[in-house]
Amino acid sequence: MRHYTAEQIAELPSKYRAHFINSCTGFKSANLLGSISEDGITNVAIFSSVTHLGSNPPLLGFILRPTTVDRNTYENLKKTGVFTVNHVNQNFIKEAHKTSAKYDGTVSEFDKTLLNEEYLDDFKAPYVQQSRIKLGCTFENEYFIKENDCHFIIGRIQHIYVDREIQAEDGWLNLERAQTVCIDGLDGYALPQILNRFTYAQPDQPVNSIKDLGS
Amino acid sequence: MRHYTAEQIAELPSKYRAHFINSCTGFKSANLLGSISEDGITNVAIFSSVTHLGSNPPLLGFILRPTTVDRNTYENLKKTGVFTVNHVNQNFIKEAHKTSAKYDGTVSEFDKTLLNEEYLDDFKAPYVQQSRIKLGCTFENEYFIKENDCHFIIGRIQHIYVDREIQAEDGWLNLERAQTVCIDGLDGYALPQILNRFTYAQPDQPVNSIKDLGS
Secondary structure, three states: OEEEEHHHHHHOOHHHHHHHHHHOOOOEEOEEEEEEOOOOOEEEEEEOOOEEEEEOOEEEEEEEOOOOOOHHHHHHHHHHOEEEEEEOEHHHHHHHHHOOOOOOOOOOHHHHOOOOEEOOOOOOOOEEOOOOEEEEEEEEEEEEEOOOOEEEEEEEEEEEEEOHHHEOOOOOEOOOOOOEOEEEOOOEEEEEEEEEEEOOOOOOOOOOEOOOOOO | OEEEEHHHHHOOOHHHHHHHHHHOOOOEEOEEEEEEOOOOOEEEEEEOOOEEEEEOOEEEEEEEOOOOOOHHHHHHHHHHOEEEEEEOEHHHHHHHHHOOOOOOOOOOHHHHOOOOEEOOOOOOOOEEOOOOEEEEEEEEEEEEEOOOOEEEEEEEEEEEEEOHHHEOOOOOEOOOOOOEOEEEOOOEEEEEEEEEEEOOOOOOOOOOEOOOOOO
């Protein structure tokens, strides 16, 4: 195996290091975050850092770098208190990637891509019409990460919309059936296929396959 | 689409809600965290919350629930200051899942599974021998998430080991080639296939495919 030390990583060319370090922690979720300004200008931007935080209450977290393209999302969710999380589907990965361009706050990415905004149940923030799994969230809290000037944002899930055939009888979502993609690094999009589900692991007990994949 | 409100989510049976909410934010990374106690007892446990935090310095973050099975990992990394992150490969998803059983601190999961511990370059924490991408990390900081009593742990990447054929010329790791899996919910394991890579997105410019998938 090739071995990189911290000193060697620090000396890598900046773009090489960005590609390398962004992919070395494994696959990441692929979500479009929808928000709206107080002036009514919508924003949609791709995020690879959304992750599960807890089920009861239903919480998620994600990382924001307010000095870059994420700034509009940050300002919107701080001012309106709401945002949406929309799964990226294999059918629109290129349109999703385009939302990472640094448009200023006067332009909506919905106008610059083929993604369509959609409003559901009087929720103020726009959803992505094409997504098959969408969450309406309220801003819950933020933690400033002093190690690299990021914010870790906590959102509380208020609404979930999901196609019926995606959900198994035990509540689990078959994300393969939703054609949800994941992200490898800064710019790689991948489509996962479910290999298996396993029963709850207990000490010195066998682990078995769960057959219910939402068929 | 089926719509769940916050009130309906709160009233779901506990296990149903856990499966549902754990899968609704998209695919998650699949990593085994290796650590060692001051007494020399090793620990390896599966985590689905490891995510990229920054490239320079190279930082990652993950969520710990110190009251559950994660406690040994937490105590070890706080006392020794080191831990490893090892990609879960499709060849050992069942062994990886077994590490989620709640063994007490006197038992090493390396003795209870077919996973082998490995020591590289005098790093104190054990790596997983079978993994094709492994990181040696130091504990950098922690943030207490008061919303649900979790810790957000920041690790600094000190060593990266990667099979040579996995890395593209621009530094990107082809995680499909590494056979790295991702996680759907609490217990689903999925194998991603790369669909495409795209060029850096700029306002009003086309986005193109990147052909270098590390061939």
